[in-house]
Amino acid sequence: MMKSEQLEILISRFSKWADSASGFVAELLSDDSDQKEMISDRLEIFTHRFAKWTGSASGFVAALLSIFVWFVVGLVYGFSQGWERGLTIYIGVITFLMVFLIQRGQNKELSILQVKLNELIAVTKHADNRLINVEDLTEKEISAVQEIHHKIGEEDS
Template identity: 35%
Template sequence: MAQPQGNEQPDVFTRFTTATARVLGHAWVFSAAVAVLVAWALTGPLLAFSDTWQLVINTGTTIVTFLMVFIIQNTQNRDTAALHLKLDALMLELKVSNAKLYDAENEGEKEIERQRARIARAADAGPSEGV
């Protein structure tokens, strides 16, 4: 993987979300979550399946879900932006002249579908048709 050219470090939130997403994406984290759920379920009979017993899992899962939404969205936004940057660089190198393609992520669904259909037609027509 290429190292950044500049001396600029990502901000604290970016470093945090990247590290968190990397750790939480491992199988052992999923296994730990399943173990917590099994332990919680096993305590049900001991605590007479009380409201407090239910509240513990409901509160815990709600908090984790709420926070994970922001972590996932942040990492997804950065991944998407990096992908667009790389695709734009490839398009520039290949001398793609269709300006609409460079900004396609900001177009509406109808325009994206229109461009997709145009490219599909050009691909079916063969290499003589340009994008």
């Protein structure tokens, strides 16, 4: 495949992505609650897939390739201040977005773990059911519960 054909394919894919992104933003700004729920669902799917991809080998290779591209561009422009500013902005934007993506993933995993723990507490015969939804307690209340369980642990041994 010739480079011009590859470039055309890349431009075509980017154009499709840009069209879908602009449609997404237009839907996001609308007042329809059904559309907002649909957008939320799409965003959930996108962030899940993107987080999975960024944690994969291909995500690592893409990051490595982007570093290589920036290095080559730096060689072409003599590592000028403009190149350095562009690199700083690029790294800042990627870092900013990845922080939110990582936080979203951690929140989801924590919620899933909490639901599973609540289920185990609920089905265990002698469990303290007050611990269900313990995540809603304040730090002071959680410390008090920890002290109670620490004392119970000392009494059992």
